[in-house]
Amino acid sequence: TQQFDFTNHSHRRHNPLTNTYVLCSPHRAKRPWQGAREEVKKTNLPDYDPKCYLCPGNIRATGDVNPKFDSTFIFTNDYPAVKLDQPDYTEEEESDTLKGRLLKTEGVKGKCFVICFSPNHNLTIPIMTIKELVKVVNTWQKLYNDLQTEALSGDAPYKYLQIFENKGFAMGCSNPHPHGQAWCLDVVPTEVDHELENMGNYHRKYHSHLLGDYIKLELEEKERVVLENDSFIVVVPYWALWPFETLVMSKEHLTSTADFNEKHKTDLASILKKLTTKYDNLFNTSFPYSMGIHQAPLKCSEEEKNASWFHMHFYPPLLRSATVKKFCVGFEMLGEPQRDLTSEQAAARLIELNGDKHFME
Amino acid sequence: TQQFDFTNHSHRRHNPLTNTYVLCSPHRAKRPWQGAREEVKKTNLPDYDPKCYLCPGNIRATGDVNPKFDSTFIFTNDYPAVKLDQPDYTEEEESDTLKGRLLKTEGVKGKCFVICFSPNHNLTIPIMTIKELVKVVNTWQKLYNDLQTEALSGDAPYKYLQIFENKGFAMGCSNPHPHGQAWCLDVVPTEVDHELENMGNYHRKYHSHLLGDYIKLELEEKERVVLENDSFIVVVPYWALWPFETLVMSKEHLTSTADFNEKHKTDLASILKKLTTKYDNLFNTSFPYSMGIHQAPLKCSEEEKNASWFHMHFYPPLLRSATVKKFCVGFEMLGEPQRDLTSEQAAARLIELNGDKHFME
Ligand SMILES: O=P(O)(O)O[C@H]1O[C@H](CO)[C@@H](O)[C@H](O)[C@H]1O
Ligand SMILES: O=P(O)(O)O[C@H]1O[C@H](CO)[C@@H](O)[C@H](O)[C@H]1O
Numbered sequence: 168t169q170q171f172d173f174t175n176h177s178h179r180r181h182n183p184l185t186n187t188y189v190l191c192s193p194h195r196a197k198r199p200w201q202g203a204r205e206e207v208k209k210t211n212l213p214d215y216d217p218k219c220y221l222c223p224g225n226i227r228a229t230g231d232v233n234p235k236f237d238s239t240f241i242f243t244n245d246y247p248a249v250k251l252d253q254p255d256y257t258e259e260e261e262s263d264t265l266k267g268r269l270l271k272t273e274g275v276k277g278k279c280f281v282i283c284f285s286p287n288h289n290l291t292i293p294i295m296t297i298k299e300l301v302k303v304v305n306t307w308q309k310l311y312n313d314l315q316t317e318a319l320s321g322d323a324p325y326k327y328l329q330i331f332e333n334k335g336f337a338m339g340c341s342n343p344h345p346h347g348q349a350w351c352l353d354v355v356p357t358e359v360d361h362e363l364e365n366m367g368n369y370h371r372k373y374h375s376h377l378l379g380d381y382i383k384l385e386l387e388e389k390e391r392v393v394l395e396n397d398s399f400i401v402v403v404p405y406w407a408l409w410p411f412e413t414l415v416m417s418k419e420h421l422t423s424t425a426d427f428n429e430k431h432k433t434d435l436a437s438i439l440k441k442l443t444t445k446y447d448n449l450f451n452t453s454f455p456y457s458m459g460i461h462q463a464p465l466k467c468s469e470e471e472k473n474a475s476w477f478h479m480h481f482y483p484p485l486l487r488s489a490t491v492k493k494f495c496v497g498f499e500m501l502g503e504p505q506r507d508l509t510s511e512q513a514a515a516r517l518i519e520l521n522g523d524k525h526f527m528e
Numbered sequence: 529t530q531q532f533d534f535t536n537h538s539h540r541r542h543n544p545l546t547n548t549y550v551l552c553s554p555h556r557a558k559r560p561w562q563g564a565r566e567e568v569k570k571t572n573l574p575d576y577d578p579k580c581y582l583c584p585g586n587i588r589a590t591g592d593v594n595p596k597f598d599s600t601f602i603f604t605n606d607y608p609a610v611k612l613d614q615p616d617y618t619e620e621e622e623s624d625t626l627k628g629r630l631l632k633t634e635g636v637k638g639k640c641f642v643i644c645f646s647p648n649h650n651l652t653i654p655i656m657t658i659k660e661l662v663k664v665v666n667t668w669q670k671l672y673n674d675l676q677t678e679a680l681s682g683d684a685p686y687k688y689l690q691i692f693e694n695k696g697f698a699m700g701c702s703n704p705h706p707h708g709q710a711w712c713l714d715v716v717p718t719e720v721d722h723e724l725e726n727m728g729n730y731h732r733k734y735h736s737h738l739l740g741d742y743i744k745l746e747l748e749e750k751e752r753v754v755l756e757n758d759s760f761i762v763v764v765p766y767w768a769l770w771p772f773e774t775l776v777m778s779k780e781h782l783t784s785t786a787d788f789n790e791k792h793k794t795d796l797a798s799i800l801k802k803l804t805t806k807y808d809n810l811f812n813t814s815f816p817y818s819m820g821i822h823q824a825p826l827k828c829s830e831e832e833k834n835a836s837w838f839h840m841h842f843y844p845p846l847l848r849s850a851t852v853k854k855f856c857v858g859f860e861m862l863g864e865p866q867r868d869l870t871s872e873q874a875a876a877r878l879i880e881l882n883g884d885k886h887f888m889e
Contacts, residue, residue: 169615176614181632192609248553253537254530265745270766271542331858339855356863384626459862494700497692501820502717
């Protein structure tokens with residue numbers, strides 16, 4: 168009888184962080200690509216663009232003027248998704264009316280920030296120096312600490328800080344000046360809430376940490392480990408959805424950037440530089456992705472805090488080349504996330520790539 | 529004191545079908561668009577394209593030749609995501625090892641189909657006649673019935689049939705010849721499973737149907753109802769994520785297309801034509817979307833069958849014009865789905881559009 172072969176037979180993999188499944192159809196990677204194969208466009212951006220609203224000294228859409236910053240620069244988003252200044256929402260309906268049962272609503276307050284990684288219009292993470300990247304990590308840490316102080320003192324209703332970066336036009340980024348965002352809300356967003364719940368359940372059941380155990384397992388199996396240093400490890404998770412998705416985790420139990428010492432900061436800067444260099448080298452292009460940090464809520468129970476484990480998700484859309492991406496559409500939206508190549512195949516490609524020398528150097 | 533205003537203040541809306549939230553930031557719709565505004569490309573496709581692998585009489589990638597079909601044509605996908613012919617997967621690990629706890633896997637078998645809506649290379653749903661569209665609905669019904677017969681007799685391990693269409697290059701469709709797909713699996717996919725669970729919970733709690741109650745409520749409130757005929761209703765759901773997302777529901781309790789009579793089929797064909805005509809007229813373009821049918825599993829308990837309610841989701845990505853789309857990226861992937869304009873604002877735009885005359889006519 169034929170053996171079950173992960174590189175040839177369809178299967179579903181369970182994501183223990185979100186308690187959902189991914190359908191993996193590895194033989195499908197063999198189908199001929201019928202879509203377009205465009206040329207790689209090598210864009211040559213200037214150091215400074217007088218029309219960029221993120222460059223130092225320039226005027227933003229609202230009329231505010233950026234300072235002549237020479238390092239990482241953070242400011243409040245001019246078109247924020249959430250604001251502090253709005254009235255409270257109170258549900259008017261009784262829960263036993265149809266409306267009360269079916270149309271549930273909550274008001275959401277908060278604050279949104281834009282973080283320019285560097286004054287330089289054309290730098291991206293793989294091209295920045297580790298020293299410059301440490302400043303970005305410092306900014307993430309300081310923002311977390313400051314907002315937590317406000318939250319704990321009762322000055323602001325903050326519960327969770329979502330730090331993220333959309334990189335590249337393919338990921339809805341409309342300004343190439345390297346920047347990330349941070350949205351701070353008075354609720355824990357759905358995805359984070361699910362992770363905390365599942366990590367909490369795991370902890371209650373096994374008296375150890377889901378991600379701590381997962382790191383042990385990955386270090387034993389080795390085939391999905393892309394990068395590692397003293398403080399962090401990068402894997403293509405067993406349950407990855409995006410073709411070259413990765414998960415960056417602290418090796419010891421750090422619940423948030425608040426727990427970071429100087430060594431952690433340098434190690435994170437260094438591993439992010441190597442990872443994004445590998446990404447750029449994969450298809451010789453400035454690799455698009457959305458990435459972000461998952462960490463402990465700003466305000467939560469001790470139990471929730473202990474269930475948290477600092478990690479970052481990288482969700483890059485590219486599949487076969489600089490211009491052919493994976494679409495999460497019909498079946499993915501209506502049925503279940505689906506991927507073609509296996510996580511192990513993706514990891515093998517990322518492992519062999521150079522993480523120390525960028526293809527543009 | 530200021531009143532809470534749904535068109536100005538951020539809030540989250542609960543999706544009772546999936547038990548998740550959408551963050552709605554209506555004031556954000558006011559931000560100036562800084563991204564590109566491309567020209568609308570009016571593509572003039574021929575009736576027949578000798579290089580199209582879906583046109584009648586042409587050779588497919590695998591060497592098979594399409595018959596000279598003159599109506600809807602269905603065949604087995606040449607590069608299917610799932611196949612019947614693969615060995616069973618048996619979990620080797622004990623559940624008390626790290627691997628057993630964290631790397632959960634299931635084998636998945638099934639069959640994938642491609643459904644050409646019409647022999648004509650350049651017809652889309654809004655441009656097809658109701659008579660032609662009834663043939664598509666017939667094909668969906670026959671496929672469901674045939675696969676159910678196989679499933680119930682034990683000839684095949686089928687559990688769920690996911691019918692869907694990816695329309696337009698923006699939705700990962702690589703061939704403009706109008707076609708949909710149908711993936712039949714031996715598992716109930718995650719999204720469907722969540723809906724069935726939540727509809728089942730609702731039924732146990734309130735002794736009535738979630739979607740039946742929702743239709744009552746929408747017919748009272750009216751402001752989100754886009755279209756209605758004897759058998760079906762189309763709304764922008766209260767919890768919509770995509771800017772112009774809609775939900776098509778049977779008005780009476782039909783659990784699947786197996787329950788459809790001739791009148792239901794004509795009414796579905798007719799309302800789909802009107803809805804997609806409105807979509808095309810919104811931005812004067814052939815409107816991209818992913819859409820699909822959610823209905824009762826092919827094989828399930830009586831309780832699960834009764835909890836099912838025939839409905840279709842339309843997930844269109846466009847936001848402001850034929851070329852500016854909503855990106856579900858950073859915050860959406862890491863935090864929570866987010867939208868700018870409210871469902872009521874989207875519904876108002878769709879309601880006023882002509883559903884009887886296509887802009888190309
Ligand atoms: O099957 P197709 O048309 O080749 O592929 C398309 O639809 C599939 C199902 O939604 C997706 O997984 C693919 O990413 C998309 O390109
Ligand atoms: O805030 P920006 O950069 O204008 O917008 C971008 O990121 C947001 C957060 O992920 C998304 O909601 C938008 O769709 C995307 O275009």
